[in-house]
Amino acid sequence: MCSSRFLTRFFTLTLVLFACIYSFGQNKDFGIWTGGTLKFKSSKKIDLSLSPELRWDQNVSRIRNRILDLGVNYDLPDGFEVGATYRISGVQRNSGWQQRQRLQLGGDKTWKLDDFRIAYKSKVQFSFDKANIKREADQNSNFRNKIEAEYKGLKRIDLGSSIELFHGLRSGEFLEYQAWRWVMFAQYKVSKDFDLKLSYVVDNELNIGVDDRARIIAFGFSYKLN
Numbered sequence: 274m275c276s277s278r279f280l281t282r283f284f285t286l287t288l289v290l291f292a293c294i295y296s297f298g299q300n301k302d303f304g305i306w307t308g309g310t311l312k313f314k315s316s317k318k319i320d321l322s323l324s325p326e327l328r329w330d331q332n333v334s335r336i337r338n339r340i341l342d343l344g345v346n347y348d349l350p351d352g353f354e355v356g357a358t359y360r361i362s363g364v365q366r367n368s369g370w371q372q373r374q375r376l377q378l379g380g381d382k383t384w385k386l387d388d389f390r391i392a393y394k395s396k397v398q399f400s401f402d403k404a405n406i407k408r409e410a411d412q413n414s415n416f417r418n419k420i421e422a423e424y425k426g427l428k429r430i431d432l433g434s435s436i437e438l439f440h441g442l443r444s445g446e447f448l449e450y451q452a453w454r455w456v457m458f459a460q461y462k463v464s465k466d467f468d469l470k471l472s473y474v475v476d477n478e479l480n481i482g483v484d485d486r487a488r489i490i491a492f493g494f495s496y497k498l499n
Contacts, residue, residue: 304330306474306491308340313498318348330487339363339370352383364412373412374401388426394419397442410439410452410478431460452478458491466497 308326315321321344328338339362346356358377363370379396396417416439423433439452458472474489 302330302487303332304328304337304487304489305333306472306489307493308491309494309496311496311498320344320346320348322346326493328489335365337365352385353380354383355380362412372402375399375412375414376401377417379417388424390423390425392419392421392423394421399442410441411476413439413451414442415451416440416442416448429462431462433458433460450479452476456491468495470494 306326306328308324310322310324313321322342324340324342324344326338326340326342327336328340329335330337341361342358343360344356344358346354348354356379360373360375360377362373362375364373365371376399377396378399379394381392381394383390383392385391394417398413398415398417400412400414402412417437418440419435419437421433421435423431425431434457435455437454437456438450439454441447441449441451454477455475456472458470460468460470462468470491470493472489472491472493474491476487476489478486
């Protein structure tokens with residue numbers, strides 16, 4: 274079996290190489306995302322969550338998205354989990370604010386190897402705004418798959434990275450490759466129930482005619498109410 278030291282070096286090198294290769298390209302924007310998650314454990318296996326968020330775009334000159342997510346997750350044996358998230362949001366267009374709603378249903382599987390955690394997450398996303406054909410894969414009906422790696426060998430800080438692929442579900446674009454999102458993050462454990470998270474996000478839209486890439490800094494927190 275690979276040693277923990279080898280895995281740490283390999284993990285760090287992978288993050289650096291991916292950042293160098295994929296951070297360069299056409300830029301459509303620089304943005305900031307800010308948000309948080311309040312978690313409540315209603316039973317031994319069921320978690321409820323409430324997550325408000327604001328997203329700035331156009332080089333942080335305006336608020337683009339106002340978001341509220343309501344989630345429920347159910348823990349299964351052997352590292353499996355299933356869940357659902359309902360989102361109510363507003364998107365700022367040239368004509369003003371437009372309401373958006375979507376529902377995500379999904380599941381994930383987590384593997385633990387020494388100080389590392391590897392997770393595969395899959396979601397089916399349904400948009401309820403059929404009257405508005407949207408270019409952003411994050412708001413369309415689509416199929417999302419993510420692989421995430423996290424290193425938890427430090428005392429208070431967890432380091433991780435993920436890559437997520439978006440494929441369309443609408444008629445005429447079923448399973449069409451639409452976008453990818455790469456995230457590198459650091460999470461600081463303030464206390465047993467309170468975490469702070471800083472992320473660097475590269476968001477790449479492929480379904481609007483060009484390879485269009487945005488870079489985002491995200492600030493967030495997570496707090497367990499019980």
